[in-house]
Amino acid sequence: MIIATAPSTAVDTQDTKPILLDVTNTRLTVTSEQFDRLCLDNPNLRLELTPNRELIVMALTGGESGKKNARLSSRVVVWNDETDLGEVFDSSTGYDFTEFGGGKRSPDVSWIEKSRLEGQNIIGLIQILPDFAIELRSPTDNLSEVRAKMAEYQQLGVRLGLFINPQDRQVEIYRPRQEVEILEDPKSIDCNEVMPGLILSMSKIL
Structure with a gap:
């Protein structure tokens, strides 16, 4: 290469x-x-x-991955609309992690708690860490690259990161200073530790 x-x-x-x-x-x-x-x-x-x-x-996301990502985003948005605890951002949103030693990334779904957005300019790339981030693996994604991206989120301090891998019917859970937790074919993911009351259904995702 x-x-x-x-x-x-x-x-x-x-x-x-x-x-x-x-x-x-x-x-x-x-x-x-x-x-x-x-x-x-x-x-x-x-x-x-x-x-x-x-x-x-x-690569551009195919229809099947796009459909699943839309479902994930909508489930987080519905929860956030009900709780009004923060803001949800889609896969087109860019984050600038360079001041923290990271790169410039775009999680498939991300969420930031409301108080952390006060006084922040988010017109351009967001320059604070999300509290929550999801990466959904598509058929074109390189597995090691997505895991490296998740490890970057974990190292920088994203409080809860989910790597959803439909190809292997797994969900990997990343938390700061903890071992990665791997769930086999889960029906739902409890995100209560960061997002109170959010049980993220894996129906039609895995």
């Missing part, structure tokens, strides 16, 4: 052409600023940045 490193020289975004991205057979490392430019210049791509500055280009 070819490793390509983008130029580190600062550029004037007003006087340069857009950075167009072709990642065929290429591993690309970029700075945080270059990542932001790439996102602006390639709005149709789903991009993430790892802590070691490796650019991740994610």
